Amino acid sequence: MSEPVSQAPEAPKTPEPLESQPSGAPIVGVPLGLAAGGTAIGRRRSDFLYYGLRNKKLVFGLSLELLLVLFAIIGPMIAKYPPLALTGAQLQHPGGTYWLGTNTLGNDLFSQLANGIRESYLVGLLGAASAAFVGMALGFTAGWRGGILDEVLQMITNIIVMIPALVLLIVISSYLNHPSVTFEGIFIGLTTWPWVARAVRAQTFSLRSREFVEIAKLSGKRPLAIIVQDIAPNMASYLFLVVILLFGSSMLLAASYDFLGLGPTGVVSLGTMMNQAQNEAALLYHEWWWFVPPGVVLTAMVAALLIANVGLDEVFNPKLREQ
Amino acid sequence: MRRYLTRKIITYLLAFFVGMTIDWGIPHLMPGDPIQGLLSKFDLDSASYAALYKSFAQSFGLNVPLWQQYLDFWKGVLTGNMGISIYAPPDTVTSLIFGALPYTLALLVPAVVLSYIVGNRLGAAAARRKALDNTVLPLGYIFQAIPYPWLALIVPYLLGVVWKVFPTSGAYSETLLPSWSWTFIASLLDHWFLPFLTVFLVSLGGWAIGMRNLVIYELENDSSRYLRALGASERVVRRYAYRNASLPQLSGLALALGVVIGGNIVTEIAFQYPGLGRLIYEAITDQDYFLLQGIFIFIVAGVLIANFVIDLVYISVDPRTRLSMQGEAA
Numbered sequence: 001m002s003e004p005v006s007q008a009p010e011a012p013k014t015p016e017p018l019e020s021q022p023s024g025a026p027i028v029g030v031p032l033g034l035a036a037g038g039t040a041i042g043r044r045r046s047d048f049l050y051y052g053l054r055n056k057k058l059v060f061g062l063s064l065e066l067l068l069v070l071f072a073i074i075g076p077m078i079a080k081y082p083p084l085a086l087t088g089a090q091l092q093h094p095g096g097t098y099w100l101g102t103n104t105l106g107n108d109l110f111s112q113l114a115n116g117i118r119e120s121y122l123v124g125l126l127g128a129a130s131a132a133f134v135g136m137a138l139g140f141t142a143g144w145r146g147g148i149l150d151e152v153l154q155m156i157t158n159i160i161v162m163i164p165a166l167v168l169l170i171v172i173s174s175y176l177n178h179p180s181v182t183f184e185g186i187f188i189g190l191t192t193w194p195w196v197a198r199a200v201r202a203q204t205f206s207l208r209s210r211e212f213v214e215i216a217k218l219s220g221k222r223p224l225a226i227i228v229q230d231i232a233p234n235m236a237s238y239l240f241l242v243v244i245l246l247f248g249s250s251m252l253l254a255a256s257y258d259f260l261g262l263g264p265t266g267v268v269s270l271g272t273m274m275n276q277a278q279n280e281a282a283l284l285y286h287e288w289w290w291f292v293p294p295g296v297v298l299t300a301m302v303a304a305l306l307i308a309n310v311g312l313d314e315v316f317n318p319k320l321r322e323q
Numbered sequence: 324m325r326r327y328l329t330r331k332i333i334t335y336l337l338a339f340f341v342g343m344t345i346d347w348g349i350p351h352l353m354p355g356d357p358i359q360g361l362l363s364k365f366d367l368d369s370a371s372y373a374a375l376y377k378s379f380a381q382s383f384g385l386n387v388p389l390w391q392q393y394l395d396f397w398k399g400v401l402t403g404n405m406g407i408s409i410y411a412p413p414d415t416v417t418s419l420i421f422g423a424l425p426y427t428l429a430l431l432v433p434a435v436v437l438s439y440i441v442g443n444r445l446g447a448a449a450a451r452r453k454a455l456d457n458t459v460l461p462l463g464y465i466f467q468a469i470p471y472p473w474l475a476l477i478v479p480y481l482l483g484v485v486w487k488v489f490p491t492s493g494a495y496s497e498t499l500l501p502s503w504s505w506t507f508i509a510s511l512l513d514h515w516f517l518p519f520l521t522v523f524l525v526s527l528g529g530w531a532i533g534m535r536n537l538v539i540y541e542l543e544n545d546s547s548r549y550l551r552a553l554g555a556s557e558r559v560v561r562r563y564a565y566r567n568a569s570l571p572q573l574s575g576l577a578l579a580l581g582v583v584i585g586g587n588i589v590t591e592i593a594f595q596y597p598g599l600g601r602l603i604y605e606a607i608t609d610q611d612y613f614l615l616q617g618i619f620i621f622i623v624a625g626v627l628i629a630n631f632v633i634d635l636v637y638i639s640v641d642p643r644t645r646l647s648m649q650g651e652a653a
Contacts, residue, residue, distance in 0.1 A: 151330065151334050154334070155334050155337060155338045155341070158335075158338045158342075158626070158627070158630060159338055159341050159342050159345065161626050162338070162342040162345075162346070162622060162623045162626045162627070163342070163345055163346065163349070164585060164603070164619070164622055166588055166603075167349060167603065167607060167615070168349060170607050171349055171350075171352055171353050174353055174354050175354060248468070252468075252470050252471070255470040255471075255472060255473070256470070256471060256472055256589050259470075259472035259589065259593075260472075260588070260589065260592060270470070271470075271472065274470075274472050274473055274476060275472075277476065278472075278476060278593070283476060283479065283480045283483075283484050283491075284484060286484070286485075288480075291473075291476050291477075291480075292477070294473065295469070295470055295473030295474075295476070295477065298468075298470045298473065299465060299468045299469045299470065299473070300468075301468075302467075302468035302470075303464045303465055303467070303468035305468075306464045306467055306468055306532075307464055310460075310464075310532075310536075313536075
């Protein structure tokens with residue numbers, strides 16, 4: 001697996017990937033931005049907007065991502081068949097009737113692709129949201145309190161890393177009749193939060209002894225208020241980048257699980273398309289239209305996020321801007 | 324410092340204990356039981372089924388209460404005797420694991436280390452050099468964004484099916500028996516290349532982009548400015564930047580290597596490669612408690628050792644960490 005590497009000594013990569021963990025989890029990039037220590041107090045929002053619109057990476061990444069999101073919304077509506085419907089025409093090449101061809105069962109692959117993209121975005125959102133929530137909660141607590149509580153939380157983090165997520169997934173799935181997309185997304189979130197917790201902990205650690213935090217303490221604010229109002233805003237841009245990276249890596253992880261046949265049932269995803277193509281030996285019969293599009297699209301979805309991410313990093317952190 | 328180290332070692336031992344306990348528990352949480360699965364392969368009448376069930380349960384040590392099984396498990400961990408595999412009965416867990424380990428290590432260690440070296444060099448070279456950056460960066464994003472299972476379809480398709488240069492599955496030709504002959508070794512290498520290539524490629528982008536960003540940050544650092552102000556050549560400045568930027572990357576490498584021991588399930592399934600990852604998969608399908616537990620020891624130990632090495636490396640290499648540790652302990 002693979003986890004992202006950050007500035008902090010405790011922070012790790014994978015992959016992740018994964019990883020990846022498990023098994024080829026993708027390594028995600030290094031959000032440096034404010035991680036590196038710059039703080040953004042008092043910088044005006046309009047400044048970010050100005051640099052944001054001028055940053056080619058950000059504009060390119062965001063536009064590509066928006067196009068893909070639009071496709072995920074419109075695609076399933078304009079598809080002529082439901083994704084699992086048997087059209088009766090098997091292994092058609094891409095053409096006028098079946099835009100992206102059909103597979104050995106006679107499913108319309110355009111419809112499968114469009115729905116698969118939607119499922120990927122859904123899993124990515126759920127995974128990113130749950131991992132960010134748990135990781136930040138534990139990271140802030142550990143970094144703020146320190147001491148024994150910090151050691152205990154770090155130990156829990158290490159233990160989560162040690163549990164092979166894939167094995168856990170198989171065990172839990174064996175109890176569920178129909179694992180859903182929601183389950184997959186939340187499962188991914190609950191197994192990938194450790195690196196977020198580590199990074200947030202390290203940053204909270206370095207921020208909590210700064211003067212403005214001391215002042216907040218002296219003014220009698222409660223710890224939760226200090227964390228939410230004083231500490232979190234100082235790493236807001238970093239947290240934002242973390243969520244974007246989690247979003248991308250959740251989508252990739254879900255594709256791996258689906259490829260192994262461990263994904264949600266009764267749903268078509270980009271991973272299940274690859275799984276079926278592999279099982280039906282689409283490679284040997286040169287049925288490229290079956291297995292090439294899902295991978296190309298998913299690569300574009302994640303790459304667009306990564307490019308926008310680096311662009312954002314440059315917007316937030318002047319040191320990284322191109323000279 | 325000593326106080327810090329004692330505290331670290333205690334938490335690592337605790338984590339090892341808790342991790343092993345959870346990994347012992349997970350297989351037991353699976354529905355059904357392994358002996359049922361084993362016996363369902365034979366056609367038995369109910370009397371002999373019951374008799375066989377009892378004798379199997381006894382020989383696998385599954386007829387005793389759970390707490391007793393748990394103690395037996397720790398005895399096995401400490402004595403290195405992990406019992407007999409349920410999935411491949413006459414073989415012991417240890418022999419199965421050591422049979423698969425060489426394949427996993429030979430596949431993943433070179434892939435991880437080489438991608439680390441090449442990726443870091445590429446990334447460092449690309450930082451703040453426009454022409455190189457414009458090719459390395461987009462390629463890096465693409466490699467980082469490729470879903471691994473898809474790479475494991477496309478690479479064998481191109482190099483194994485369209486352009487028939489490499490075999491796409493197995494660890495050696497099915498017509499050969501393992502031996503120390505040149506034909507066998509050649510066959511091993513031939514089968515090793517595609518899975519190696521996919522793991523190498525999929526890790527490359529992450530290292531390259533990570534290094535590029537870290538080096539850019541270091542080059543803009545006050546220390547680099549000071550060096551330049553002293554009149555140091557750009558080459559020297561870059562060398563220092565590279566060394567400083569290597570630290571977080573190094574901890575990433577340690578973690579990546581720590582996870583290697585558990586094998587790479589997706590790679591080994593996609594390429595039918597007989598390493599630990601595939602062994603895990605088969606152990607799960609056959610509910611082989613003992614085999615799973617045996618492999619888990621490697622995973623738990625790998626992750627913990629990697630983390631511990633990172634801690635030690637930081638303390639010895641980075642004086643800032645050393646200072647903050649002392650401050651923390653005080």
